[in-house]
Amino acid sequence: MDTRERLVESTRELLWERGYVGTSPKAIQERSGVGQGSMYHHFAGKTDLALAAIQRTAADLRAAAAADLDGPGSPADRVMAYLRRSREVLRGCPVGRMTQDPDVATDRRLRQPLADTFEWLRGRLAAVLAPALPDGVPAEAIAATILATLQGGYVLARAAGDTEPFDRAIDGIQELLTRTMGG
Amino acid sequence: MDTRERLVESTRELLWERGYVGTSPKAIQERSGVGQGSMYHHFAGKTDLALAAIQRTAADLRAAAAADLDGPGSPADRVMAYLRRSREVLRGCPVGRMTQDPDVATDRRLRQPLADTFEWLRGRLAAVLAPALPDGVPAEAIAATILATLQGGYVLARAAGDTEPFDRAIDGIQELLTRTMGG
DNA sequence: GTCTATACAACGATAGAC
DNA sequence: GTCTATCGTTGTATAGAC
Numbered sequence: 530m531d532t533r534e535r536l537v538e539s540t541r542e543l544l545w546e547r548g549y550v551g552t553s554p555k556a557i558q559e560r561s562g563v564g565q566g567s568m569y570h571h572f573a574g575k576t577d578l579a580l581a582a583i584q585r586t587a588a589d590l591r592a593a594a595a596a597d598l599d600g601p602g603s604p605a606d607r608v609m610a611y612l613r614r615s616r617e618v619l620r621g622c623p624v625g626r627m628t629q630d631p632d633v634a635t636d637r638r639l640r641q642p643l644a645d646t647f648e649w650l651r652g653r654l655a656a657v658l659a660p661a662l663p664d665g666v667p668a669e670a671i672a673a674t675i676l677a678t679l680q681g682g683y684v685l686a687r688a689a690g691d692t693e694p695f696d697r698a699i700d701g702i703q704e705l706l707t708r709t710m711g712g
Numbered sequence: 713m714d715t716r717e718r719l720v721e722s723t724r725e726l727l728w729e730r731g732y733v734g735t736s737p738k739a740i741q742e743r744s745g746v747g748q749g750s751m752y753h754h755f756a757g758k759t760d761l762a763l764a765a766i767q768r769t770a771a772d773l774r775a776a777a778a779a780d781l782d783g784p785g786s787p788a789d790r791v792m793a794y795l796r797r798s799r800e801v802l803r804g805c806p807v808g809r810m811t812q813d814p815d816v817a818t819d820r821r822l823r824q825p826l827a828d829t830f831e832w833l834r835g836r837l838a839a840v841l842a843p844a845l846p847d848g849v850p851a852e853a854i855a856a857t858i859l860a861t862l863q864g865g866y867v868l869a870r871a872a873g874d875t876e877p878f879d880r881a882i883d884g885i886q887e888l889l890t891r892t893m894g895g
Numbered sequence: 896g897t898c899t900a901t902a903c904a905a906c907g908a909t910a911g912a913c
Numbered sequence: 914g915t916c917t918a919t920c921g922t923t924g925t926a927t928a929g930a931c
Contacts, residue, residue, distance in 0.1 A: 532896085547814045550734040553924055565926090567897050575925070621812060628870040629804060629812040631730045643871040651877070666887060673868065673877055674884030680867040681860030687811040688826040694834070694856055701857030704849060705888040715914080737907060748908090749915050758907070 533571050535561040540582035545623040549579055549630040549639070580638055586623045587642040591649055598653050604661035605710050608654065612675070612699055618683060618692040625680045650676055661710045671706075678702045716754050718744040723765035728806040732762055732813040732822070763821055769806045770825040774832055781836050787844035788893050791837065795858070795882055801866060801875040808863045833859055844893045854889075861885045 530538070539561035543552040554575050558568055572578040597611040624646055633639045654672035662668055678698050685694035713721070722744035726735040737758050741751055755761040780794040807829055816822045837855035845851055861881050868877035 548731075548733065548812065550731065551814055554926075555924070564897060564899090566899080569926075570896055622867075625864075625867045625871070626812050628867050629731065629809050631734055634870055634873075640871070640873060644873065647868050647871045647877065666891075667883070670880045670884035670887060672884070673865075673880035674861055674888065677862075677864030677868055677877075677881035677885075678857055678860045679864060681808075681862060681864030682856075684805075684808045684811050684863040684867070685830050685856065685860055687817055688808070688823070688830045690817075690823060690827065694830065694860075697853045697856035698860035700850065701853035701855070702860075702888075704853060705857065705885075705892055708849075708892050709888055736905075738905075747915060747917090749917080752908075753914055 532563055532567060536563055536568060536571060536578060537581050537585060539563075540578045541586050541623070544579060544582055544586070544627065545620060548626065549633050552579075554578075576636070576639070579633075583624075583627060583633075583639060583642050587646040590622075590624050591646055594650055594653065598657050604657050605706070607657055608661075608675070608706065609703065611654075612679070612703060618686045618695045619690070621683045621687055622680060625683060647676060658710075663709065666709060671709075675702060675706075715746055715750060719746055719751060719754060719761060720764050720768060722746075723761045724769050724806070727762060727765055727769070727810065728803060731809065732816050735762075737761075759819070759822070762816075766807075766810060766816075766822060766825050770829040773805075773807050774829055777833055777836065781840050787840050788889070790840055791844075791858070791889070792886065794837075795862070795886060801869045801878045802873070804866045804870055805863060808866060830859060841893075846892065849892060854892075858885060858889075 536557065539557050540552070543556055543560060547556075552575075554565075554568065557563075557578065558565060561568075568578075572581070593614075594611060597614055598607050600607055600610055602610070624643055627633045627639075627643055633643075651669065651672045654675055655668040658671055659668040662671065678701075682695035682698040685698065686692050688694075719740065722740050723735070726739055726743060730739075735758075737748075737751065740746075740761065741748060744751075751761075755764070776797075777794060780797055781790050783790055783793055785793070807826055810816045810822075810826055816826075834852065834855045837858055838851040841854055842851040845854065861884075865878035865881040868881065869875050871877075
């Protein structure tokens with residue numbers, strides 16, 4: 530792995546663990562094993578590094594979701610596969626967690642990948658759901674609810690220090706969806 | 713408002729806006745108009761101040777929820793009143809946002825009020841829902857899903873920089889609940 | 896490209912006078 | 914109780930040699 534790569538990967542880890550405000554250039558240097566001068570040669574500063582890291586994390590998340598949503602089975606199967614995919618719940622969502630960072634939320638460039646990712650996810654989910662929903666049930670709203678359940682599940686689990694609330698929230702949305710979609 | 717009170721209120725505001733990691737003692741002093749020596753006379757340090765602020769914010773949130781959930785109307789009415797209550801969506805949930813703060817999540821004392829609040833909310837919601845749900849639908853899971861939808865709605869809205877995803881998520885859960893509970 | 900040195904503000908607190 | 918002074922560390926770079 531080259532130097533640039535090590536910097537981006539270390540930044541991704543630290544942003545996931547500690548957020549933007551909680552991540553220092555020094556910590557990135559230590560984790561990556563890259564020196565001060567070298568880091569500032571490859572990136573203009575903390576913001577630039579964070580942008581690269583966030584963009585890659587967002588792209589990874591979209592790819593992982595696409596693998597489930599474009600997989601085999603009925604629309605309902607694919608949505609459930611997405612919902613039930615194994616996740617590192619107590620670490621939180623690496624994309625969603627950035628929305629709580631004041632310096633990310635207020636920086637257009639840093640926030641853009643987050644906005645794009647969730648908008649894309651909602652569209653994909655809605656497209657999969659639409660043919661399985663009864664007439665008159667708005668797919669876009671159900672898609673938003675599913676995404677929110679996941680993101681909120683992470684929040685509840687981290688508050689509890691336990692994955693149980695996340696799992697219950699998924700159980701609940703699955704129950705509601707099953708009763709609405711049928712089967 | 714006395715000195716202690718001004719400190720706690722200023723800390724609450726700052727924790728909501730910037731989180732724990734992003735809030736400095738100095739910023740608290742400036743916002744409250746309380747001096748350095750005075751602040752450290754009343755509180756042992758940043759953690760102690762944050763604990764008082766988080767406890768109060770959590771208590772406020774429970775009181776506001778109780779007002780809706782114990783209000784007039786059918787179980788469904790009360791749940792919808794809670795879901796539809798006016799919120800400052802783009803500011804995020806003052807309790808939920810703390811779960812993303814690494815120094816809060818790893819500190820038992822700071823995390824406890826968050827855990828207690830969501831556990832209490834889930835229990836109250838489940839108690840209201842239970843008589844309105846068809847047999848075999850687990851109230852605890854539906855309650856977790858409702859809470860998660862709210863918390864996740866905040867996340868999606870902040871990512872978008874717009875309240876629309878929050879509103880859609882609420883629309884979706886309302887639709888699903890209505891179809892399951894009946895009209 | 897990478898290294899070391901330097902800079903200067905902010906962080907989070909403690910000390911001691913009043 | 915409140916004030917000012919001081920402290921050691923970290924944050925976030927920039928400068929210039931190699």
